[in-house]
Amino acid sequence: MGEITNVMEYQAIAKQKLPKMAYDYYASGAEDEWTLNENREAFSRILFRPRILIDVSKIDMTTSVLGFKISMPIMIAPTAMQKMAHPDGEYATARAASAAGTIMTLSSWATSSVEEVASTGPGIRFFQLYVYKDRKVVEQLVRRAEKAGFKAIALTVDTPRLGRREADIKNRFVLPPHLTLKNFEGLDLGKMDQANDSGLASYVAGQVDRTLSWKDVKWLQSITSLPILVKGVITAEDARLAVHSGAAGIIVSNHGARQLDYVPATISALEEVVTAAQGRIPVYLDGGVRRGTDVFKALALGAAGIFVGRPVVFALAAEGEAGVRNVLRMLREEFELTMALSGCTTLADINRSHILTEGDKLRPTPRL
Numbered sequence: 001m002g003e004i005t006n007v008m009e010y011q012a013i014a015k016q017k018l019p020k021m022a023y024d025y026y027a028s029g030a031e032d033e034w035t036l037n038e039n040r041e042a043f044s045r046i047l048f049r050p051r052i053l054i055d056v057s058k059i060d061m062t063t064s065v066l067g068f069k070i071s072m073p074i075m076i077a078p079t080a081m082q083k084m085a086h087p088d089g090e091y092a093t094a095r096a097a098s099a100a101g102t103i104m105t106l107s108s109w110a111t112s113s114v115e116e117v118a119s120t121g122p123g124i125r126f127f128q129l130y131v132y133k134d135r136k137v138v139e140q141l142v143r144r145a146e147k148a149g150f151k152a153i154a155l156t157v158d159t160p161r162l163g164r165r166e167a168d169i170k171n172r173f174v175l176p177p178h179l180t181l182k183n184f185e186g187l188d189l190g191k192m193d194q195a196n197d198s199g200l201a202s203y204v205a206g207q208v209d210r211t212l213s214w215k216d217v218k219w220l221q222s223i224t225s226l227p228i229l230v231k232g233v234i235t236a237e238d239a240r241l242a243v244h245s246g247a248a249g250i251i252v253s254n255h256g257a258r259q260l261d262y263v264p265a266t267i268s269a270l271e272e273v274v275t276a277a278q279g280r281i282p283v284y285l286d287g288g289v290r291r292g293t294d295v296f297k298a299l300a301l302g303a304a305g306i307f308v309g310r311p312v313v314f315a316l317a318a319e320g321e322a323g324v325r326n327v328l329r330m331l332r333e334e335f336e337l338t339m340a341l342s343g344c345t346t347l348a349d350i351n352r353s354h355i356l357t358e359g360d361k362l363r364p365t366p367r368l
């Protein structure tokens with residue numbers, strides 16, 4: 001392996017190393033994958049308006065998320081089934097996140113349980129929740145996460161059914177037989193069986209509660225005292241509802257373009273969500289973040305932090321924990337450099353005037 005100089009390079013290595021079924025599951029998006037490309041393309045259409053002759057000899061990237069201090073506004077999104085990528089799976093991700101002083105979000109569909117991940121040592125961790133039809137199962141799982149020291153629930157709200165991921169359909173995707181969805185082990189639930197299409201899509205159709213609605217955010221609040229992040233908001237209307245529901249924060253996400261195709265890139269939807277939230281709760285973003293410049297652009301548009309998904313699983317596949325550490329290191333260094341070259345020394349310095357979006361170009365003069 002030659003020297004890795006950016007997080008995107010891990011994808012080609014993962015493709016070489018992984019069985020096709022696993023790689024395709026990690027890499028693919030829904031249907032035409034228009035949104036998958038757009039999640040990246042939209043970042044490339046945002047340009048910088050850097051400020052010069054500012055003392056950038058000291059740069060502070062630290063921030064707080066829901067009151068938890070972290071080293072940088074770069075966190076790890078929940079991605080399912082990480083042991084398919086590497087035998088250490090979620091353990092490696094948890095350790096790498098702790099070492100970097102940032103937050104890991106563990107998927108409901110992890111191949112390691114909440115208790116196992118907690119056993120890797122101290123670290124600030126969030127738990128991503130899929131709400132199953134069987135609410136007893138959900139209650140139990142949330143309690144276990146709470147007991148294991150997880151600090152928040154990221155409630156995924158964009159998956160009443162699984163998006164149509166054609167690679168998984170062609171591959172008849174199922175979890176390899178030596179792995180299980182560890183958080184549900186021993187429970188009397190259906191397994192992810194070989195189906196005529198994606199085994200995961202059938203599993204979701206059987207288990208996940210399609211009736212989920214805003215009143216269930218209240219229900220979730222009644223069973224846990226953990227703060228709730230609503231993951232999967234991409235409109236101003238839903239941002240307002242999230243604020244009213246008592247959510248502690250919003251994650252602008254299109255699920256890595258794996259659910260509804262032809263939704264806008266998250267970076268394009270971010271500003272309307274931030275405006276609608278009116279500063280009442282923090283807004284985070286995931287989707288297509290691959291460069292420190294992307295992190296800066298999201299913050300300039302009002303995000304309080306970002307999460308990365310695929311780079312983590314690809315790096316895991318290539319190099320295990322060392323790979324995930326390297327992803328976090330590269331993103332951190334690129335972000336620090338972007339801050340320096342834009343004339344920002346703290347996150348509070350990053351503002352809307354540091355970037356130029358396509359919408360801005362239609363205006364006669366930059367806003368000051």
Ligand code: FNR
Nearest residue numbers: 026077078079080107156255256287288308309310
């Ligand atoms: C995901 N994502 C996801 N989201 C979630 O809420 N629960 C989950 O179990 C998963 N699993 C999952 C697996 C894989 C392989 C991918 C790629 C994504 C979505 C994830 O949390 C996040 O929204 C996106 O991955 C962010 O986009 P990028 O960084 O992958 O472009």
